[in-house]
Amino acid sequence: MAGRRTLHTEVMVLRKTKLSESDLILTLMAADGEQIRAVAKGARKPGNRFASRLDMFCDSDALIAKGRNLDIVTEASLIDPHVKLREDLDLMAGASALAELGEYTCYENVEDPFVFAILKAAFSTLEGLTGLSQIDLLVAAFTFKVLAHQGWRPELxxxxSCGxxxxxxxxxxxxxxxxxxxxxxxxxxxxxxxxxxGRLKALLTERFSTLLVTPIDKGTARFLFSLAHEWATAHLDTRLRSFEFMRGL
Ligand SMILES: [Zn+2]
Known part of the structure; x- marks a missing residue:
């Protein structure tokens, strides 16, 4: 978005950080896959228009003004609020893991529309899931697919070591x-x-919808999720706190 003073784009909200008593800094993923950090003025006040339109995991249409230091959200309208992802503890844990991995795999001024498309599909799929095993499987598949796309594809x-x-x-x-x-x-x-x-290979090759219709036992789903967590931690070289939270569920 270099050279543009105002950006109009679909965004997904990955993180909210307190800036002041009334304002937030939002970490957003734009439709072209770029990461944007922008101020939402008044978003911490109850009833503020941004509070509901730019809540965690929201898919929104936004106007963003380029500032000298920080970008500022000037308008936002909801495309999909993903309400269920903030109401159910297990779904919220899964959505937090998707958002955290999304945040670590999108970058300022780097376009990667695949990451946006797969995160959007993952949020929508997650909203229809019930039970931790399916959530484990979806987060594991998302993790391996995104990291494989960015160059960390496991040899399976x-x-x-020896071939x-x-x-x-x-x-x-x-x-x-x-x-x-x-x-x-x-x-x-x-x-x-x-x-x-076989299930590990399927995480990389099958679509979310296909993966999730095949029954899976709780132990196998947890195991695949733990492998995805290890894979992400090893290759992104960071702690993933939302994955650690999910492992405790
Ligand atoms: Zn060997």
Missing amino acids: ERCT EPDVSFFSARMGGTLCASCAREISGAHELTPQQL
Whole structure:
């Protein structure tokens, strides 16, 4: 958006940070995938028009004025408020994980429309889910898909250490699967059943809608989510607090 004084774009709200008693700084993802940090004046006051139109996880149409230091939201109208994502604890935990990963995978002045499109699809899909297992699966799939798109695709067909195709362990630090022999040398490698490996591959290749119709047991969903958490932590080199919260549910 360099050179433009006002930007008109669809945005999703990833984070709200207190700026003053009445104002917020919003971390937004724009439709072209760029990250924008902009002030929403008055958004902390009850009844303020921005309070409901730019709440967490909202999908909104916004006018943003480029400031000398900070950008300022001047207008906003709702496209999809995603109300359920703020009303149910499990859905809110899942949405927070999606938003946090979104925040770490979009950047100022870097266009990546894929990230916006997949986050929008993930928020909408999440709103229709019930039960933690489905939420685990959706967040895991989102995490592996976004990171694979940005260059961190796990190797799942052969051992990342020796190339052997018969694999039965996974290590985020090693970049994917390992054979049983090499896994003995790697601390923290997780043993995988063939079924678990199949589900892990499906996270990368199948659409959300297809993934979520196949029944999954709670233990497998939690395990896949924990692998996604490790994968993201290892490759983004950061703590993901909303993932840690989800693991405690
Ligand atoms: Zn090996």
